[in-house]
Amino acid sequence: MKLISTRDKTQKVELSYALLNPSANFGGLFVPENFPKFEEDFFQKAQNFSYKNLALEIIKSFEFDIDEEIFKKALDAYDKFDDQNLPLKIDKICENLYINELFHGPTRAFKDMALQPFGVIINELAKLKNENYLIICATSGDTGPATLKAFENSSNVKVACLYPKDGTSEVQKLQMTNISSKNLLSIGIKGNFDDAQKALKTMLSDDEFKNTLNKNNLKLSAANSVNFGRILFQIIYHFYAYIYLLKNGILAKDESFDIVVPSGNFGNALGAYYAKKMGAKIDKIKIASNQNNVLTSLFNDGIYDLRDKELIKTISPAMDILISSNVERLLFDKFGDIKTRELMQNLNEKKYYEIPKIDDFEAKFCTDEECADFIKKISKTGTLIDPHTATCFKFKPQKPTIITSTAHWVKFTPSMINSIKNAQINDEKSDMIELAKEFKDEIPDEILDLFDKNSTQNLVVEKSEIKSAILDWIKK
Template sequence: MKLTQTRANKGEKLQKVKLSEALLSPSSAHGGLYAPSKFPLITDALWAELGELKYSKFALKIIKMFKFDIKKSVFKKAIKRYKNFDDGKNPVPLKQIKKRLFVNELYHGPTRAFKDMALQPFGEILSSLAQKSRQNYLIMCATSGDTGPATLKTFANAKNIKVVCLYPANGTSEVQRLQMVCMQGSNLKTIGIKGDFDDAQSTLKSLLADDDFKATLKKQNLNLSAANSVNFGRILFQIIYHAYAYARLLKQNVIKNDEYIDIVVPSGNFGNALGAYYAKKMGAKIDKIKIVSNANNILTEFFNTGIYDLRGKKLIQTISPAMDILISSNIERLLFDKFGAIRTKELMDDLKTNKFYKLSNDELEQIKKDFEADFASDKKCEKYIKKYAKKGYAIDPHTATCFKMAKSKNTTIITSTAHWVKFAPSMLKANKLSAIDEKDGLNKLANLYKEKVPHTINSLFNAKILHPDVVEKNQIKSSISEWIKR
C-alpha cells in the first residue's frame, strides 16, 4: 500500500509514495501531508481472532494488513520498545470505571504520555531506515508538552539521527519542561521559543518547506524529517490502540458483534482522534468519535458548524496545555478522506489566505456521521478531577475534559492521554491541596491516590539543565543552523 498527497489542483496526477518515503520526508505537494486513500477491512471473524492476541502481536497483525514496504522484522523490533512500559505485555490497560464506561490508559510509557505509544516504535523504525540508506537525518518536532519529551526519549543517542525539539517557553507544565531541558543525548537539542504552540508548529512546517534551510542541512550531510503527527508514521501506531480497545471489549463480552461503541478523545492536533476514525474505517464498530476541547474550542466550532475560523482567535493558556492549540494539522487528513485532494487544497488555501474556511451543508453532514464535539472549561475539569479522586482514581486535566461527553447509550471508551504526575499544580488546585513546591505537591498527590511518583519524574528536580536556550521565533532557524555545525 502507498500513501497519497492530501492536496492537489484539478487535473493533477496524485503523487503516491511508499511508507518508507513518507516517514523520511513527510511533507507532500502544495504544503500538504500524506494519507491512505483506502484501508484494509477487518471482518467480524478476524476481530474475534485478533481479540485473542497480546498487544504486540495484535499490532504486528494490523500493520501487516497494510502491506507497507518496510520489512516485518523492522516493525517487530520497533514493537519490542513496548517492553519498556510499565507492563510490557499490556502497555495499554483498559480500565472499567462504570458499567458501560472504560478508560484506555495510554500513559504507561517512559515519558508518561500517550505519545510514547507511537513515538517509541516510530523512533526505532526511522533510525533503522536512516541507517539502511546510509544517510543522516535531522528530526524536527514542535510540542505543546508531550510530543517533545517522547521524541527526545525515543531518539536519544540513535545512530544517524539528530533531533531538534521546539516548545513554547511558558506553554507547558513544569514537569514537561524539565523532561525536555534535562534530556540527555549528544544528538539532541531543545529550544524554548517566546510564543505559543501554534508558533512552534508553524515554524516547523515552514522549515520543512524551506529550501535554504535544507541546503544548509545538506552541507552538514543532513536530510530533514519530522516527528510530529504530520508524519504518518505516528498515526499508524495511533490506529492500533483504538482497534485493540474495541477488540478487547469483544473478547470480554462487554459488547456483541452487532453493538457499537463511542470513543471520547481530548483533542488538540487531532492525531489521536484521527487514529480512532481510521480504526472505524478498518471495521471497528465505532458509532461516534467525540471530540472534546478546552477553552481553545476551535474544533468544537468546526465539528458543530463546519466553520474553521482563526480570525480574531488568540490562544488561551489552560490547565490542559497539550490541548492549547488552534491549528490542528490532522484535520487535513480527515478532509482528504471525506472530500478528496482537490477540495482539501481549496479549504487549506482558504485557511492560509483568509484564516477561515467553511464546509457546505452536505460536507458538514458527512462529518457529523462520525463525529460529535464539545468543550470543557478549567473549572469543569477540576470538578471531574476532584470527583474521581474521591473514588480513588486519578485523571489528569486532559483526560478530565472527556467526562463532559462520557454519557451515551453506547459503551464508551475515554482516551486517557497523560499521567497526572505531569500536572501537579492543576491537580493540587482541583483537590484543594497546597504544597511548598512541585516535588512536595507530587508527594501529597501520591498519598491521596495511594500511588508512587515514578522515579523518572522525581529525578527531574535534581537533574542538570542541559538545554537552557529560549529564543524569539525569528531566531529559531539560525539557532538550529549554528547547533548542527558544531
C-alpha cells in the same frame, strides 16, 4: 500500498519515503491510498492476540514497502513500558464508561505509544540508507519528551525539539531540558505551539535550510503527527479497545461503542476514525476540547474560524492549539484533494472555512473550572485523572464508551492540587509525593528524578531565530 498527498492525489510514494520526507505536494500530508478492511472473523481471532501481534497484523495489512522484521523490532519498544506484555491499561470507571490509559511508557504520555516504535523505524531506515537525519518536532508538551526519549543516543539521527517556553507544565519542561544525549537539542520559543508548528512546517519546505543541512551531511524529517508514521501506531490502540470490549462480553459482535478523545492536534482522534474505517465498530468519536475550542465549532457547526481568535492558556496545556494539523487528513478522506487544498488555502489566507457536518463526530469543550470539577469528582472514587483526560467527562455515556486517557497526572501536579484541595502548591515534588500517598498511587522514578537534576538545555529564542539556532547547533 502507496501513500498520496492530501492536496494532490497524483503524488504517490512508498511509506519509507513518506516517513523520511513527510511534507507532501502543495504543503499537504501523506495518507494511504486505501485502507484495509477487517471483518468479523478477524476480531474473533484477535481476542487471542498479544498487543504486539495485533499491531503487526494491522501493519502488515497495509502491505507497505518496509520489511516486516523492522516493524517487529519497532514493536519491541513496548518492552520498555510498565508491562512489557501490554503497553496500555483499560479500567472500568462506572456503568458504560471505561478508561484506556495510554500513559505507561517512558515519558508518561500517550505519545510514547507511537513515538517509541516510530523512533526505531526511523533509526533503522537511516542506517539502511547510510544517511543522517535531523528530526524536528514541535510540541505543546508531550510530543517533545517522547521524541527526545525515542531518539536519545542515536548515531544517525539528531533531534531539535521546539516548545513554547511558557506553554507547558513544569514536568514537561524538565523532561525537555534535562537531557544529556549530544544528539538532542531543546529550544524554548517566545510564542505558542501554533508558532512552533508553523516554524516546523516552514522548515520542511525551506530549500535553503535543507541545502544547508545537506552540506552538513543531514537530511530533514519530522516527528510530529504530520508524519504518517505517528498515525499508523495510533490506529492500533483504538482497535485494541474494541477487541477488549468484545473479549470481555461488554459488546456483542453486532454492537458498537463510542470513543471520547481529548484533542488538540487531532492525531489521536484521527487514529480512531481510521480504525472505524478499517472495521472496528466505533459509533461516535467524541472530541473533547478545552477553551481553545476550534474543533467544537468545526464538528458542531461545520465552521473552522480563526478570525479574531487568540490562543488561551489553560490547565490542559497540551491541547492549547488552534491549528489542528490532522483535520486535513479527515478533510481529504471526506472531500478529496482539490477541495482539501482549497479549504487549507482559505484557512491560511482568510483564517476561515466551512464544510458540511461530518456525522462520525460529536464535540464539546470544557472550561478550566469544569475541568477542575471533574478532577475533584473523579478523585472521590479513588482515581486521579490528568486535566486533559478530565475534559472527556463533559460527555455522558449512552452506550459502552472508552475514554482515551492521554497523560499521567504527575505531569500536572499544580492543577491537581488546585482542583482537588483548592490550594496552591508549595513544593511540586513534595506535593506530588503527598498526593500519591493519599491515593495510594505510585510516582514513576523517572519523574521524581527530574527534580534532582540541573537543566542542561536552557536555550530560549525568538520565533525569528529558530532556524539559525538549529543551524548553529548542527555546525558545532
